[in-house]
Amino acid sequence: MPSVCVDKIFEIEQITRRGAGAKGRRPVQPRLALVIPCYNEEDMLPITFAKIGAFLQALVEQGLCAPDSYLVFVDDGSKDRTWSLIVERSASEPDRFRGIKLASNVGHQNALLSGLFYVTDHCDISVSIDADLQDDLNAIQEMIAAYQAGAELVLGVRKSRDTDTRFKRSSARGFYKMMKWMGVNLVEDHADFRLMSNVALQNLMQYRERNLFLRGLIPILHQDIAFVYYDRLERVAGVSKYPLSKMLMLAWNGVTSFSIKPLRVITAVGLLVFGCSLLMTLYALLGSAVGRVVPGWTSTVIPIYLIGGLNMSAIGVLGEYIGKIFIEVKRRPRFVVDRLTTERNAVDEP
Numbered sequence: 152m153p154s155v156c157v158d159k160i161f162e163i164e165q166i167t168r169r170g171a172g173a174k175g176r177r178p179v180q181p182r183l184a185l186v187i188p189c190y191n192e193e194d195m196l197p198i199t200f201a202k203i204g205a206f207l208q209a210l211v212e213q214g215l216c217a218p219d220s221y222l223v224f225v226d227d228g229s230k231d232r233t234w235s236l237i238v239e240r241s242a243s244e245p246d247r248f249r250g251i252k253l254a255s256n257v258g259h260q261n262a263l264l265s266g267l268f269y270v271t272d273h274c275d276i277s278v279s280i281d282a283d284l285q286d287d288l289n290a291i292q293e294m295i296a297a298y299q300a301g302a303e304l305v306l307g308v309r310k311s312r313d314t315d316t317r318f319k320r321s322s323a324r325g326f327y328k329m330m331k332w333m334g335v336n337l338v339e340d341h342a343d344f345r346l347m348s349n350v351a352l353q354n355l356m357q358y359r360e361r362n363l364f365l366r367g368l369i370p371i372l373h374q375d376i377a378f379v380y381y382d383r384l385e386r387v388a389g390v391s392k393y394p395l396s397k398m399l400m401l402a403w404n405g406v407t408s409f410s411i412k413p414l415r416v417i418t419a420v421g422l423l424v425f426g427c428s429l430l431m432t433l434y435a436l437l438g439s440a441v442g443r444v445v446p447g448w449t450s451t452v453i454p455i456y457l458i459g460g461l462n463m464s465a466i467g468v469l470g471e472y473i474g475k476i477f478i479e480v481k482r483r484p485r486f487v488v489d490r491l492t493t494e495r496n497a498v499d500e501p
Contacts, residue, residue, distance in 0.1 A: 177299055181275035183210065183220035186266035188259055189282045193232040196224075199282050200240050204247065206288045215295050217275075223249045224282070225266040228256030241492035250492035257486045260365050263343060265486045271352040278346045286344040287381040294346040294379050302377035303351045304369060307344035310380045332412075336370050338378075345369065361485055362475050414472065417465045424461050 185207065189196065203222060210216045226234045237250035251269055253262060263279055270277045276298055280286050286307060294305040312320045327339045343365065347355070354372045370376065431454070 178217070178275055180214055180217040181295070181298070182273075183207070183216040183295070184270035184274035184277045185220075185222045186225065186263065186270060186277055186279045187222065187282050188225045188227055188262040188266065188279075189229065189233050189237070190227045190256065190259070190262070191229045191231050191233060192282045193229075193236060195282055195284075196233060196236045196240075199284055200236075200248070202284060203280075203288065204244075206291075207247070210292070210295075215292060219246070220274075221247055221249055223251060223266050223269055225262045225269075226250065226252045227259065227262035228253055238492055245493060248492075252489045252491070254487040254489040259343075260363060261485045263365065264363060265488065267347070267352060267355065271356060272349070274349065276346055276348050277352060279343050281343065285384045286342075287384060290344070290379045290381040291346070294377075297377035297379065298346055298348060300377075301375060302346075303348040303373040303375045305346040305377045305379055306338055306341045306369070308338060308378050308380050309340040309383050311382070312340070330367075335367050337366060338370060341378075342366070347372075361479050361481075361483065363485065413468050417468055420461060421465070424458065 185203065187199070187203070192199070207216075207220060207222060211218050211220060224237045226237060234250070234252050237248075237252075241248045241250050249269075251265055253265060257265075267277060267279065276295070278291055278294060280288075280291075290307050294307070297305045327337060330337045351372045355368065358368060
């Protein structure tokens, strides 16, 4: 398996355990909850059950996590047999495998959020990982080691993007550069493979906005962050459920949820167009004076093109922000839980 390494670990002997309500040392064997969002993964789930179940059992036998550690599979409104498979496996091992079925498809980020809410206060640490298991399971051991050393957040970061297409590599680099320019503090090449302590989970519960961009929130949940670098693996079954259109929507949601810079860009472009309009006005007047242009063409057509295009762009960006305000004030739930394989925990939507 690919090797992993910890880049930074913060040494802290004691932490505030909000879930336990007491201050003390970290447990030698923390209770681990693995959160796995799923969407139409009937081809992959049998492989995932076997691999991740055996891996968790190995962690327990090595004394790296508590015997009552468990896995939570979140069915994000799948249209295939994903939920049936989760129910069957949960029935065979109810203490180890659990499932959440959402009432409809709400997207990967909200599905992941529902799983994190489920495990909050019912674990010492949680690790989120996709059902395709392209993220290296071995990295979880290094994440637990970083947690034991004092980190409240341990982020899995890809070592390289050699397995991606040239377009995906270049678009990803452009996305991170754009987000940095927009003032959004993202960890480059980190997606949703991460360990969160109960302290970090409790901090996440305080964020109530509907348009939640988890990847942007994670770095501000706690300052004690460690990084684990790993090689991303190939998908062994099924197909990716995250096409280019969804990636673009995620990127746009990240920009508009965390930055008002697009509005400032509109202001800057407006001033630029105003300056260009003054210059074109002078040009039109001079051209008219010497008779080199069709009368009225320059002063009419060019400003219409420029101002019309600027207005349409400005209205579009403003509409996006107004739309987000509209969604926020309605206070609709980010997800609705249809059923659970066990009623031992509850999923509360704050």
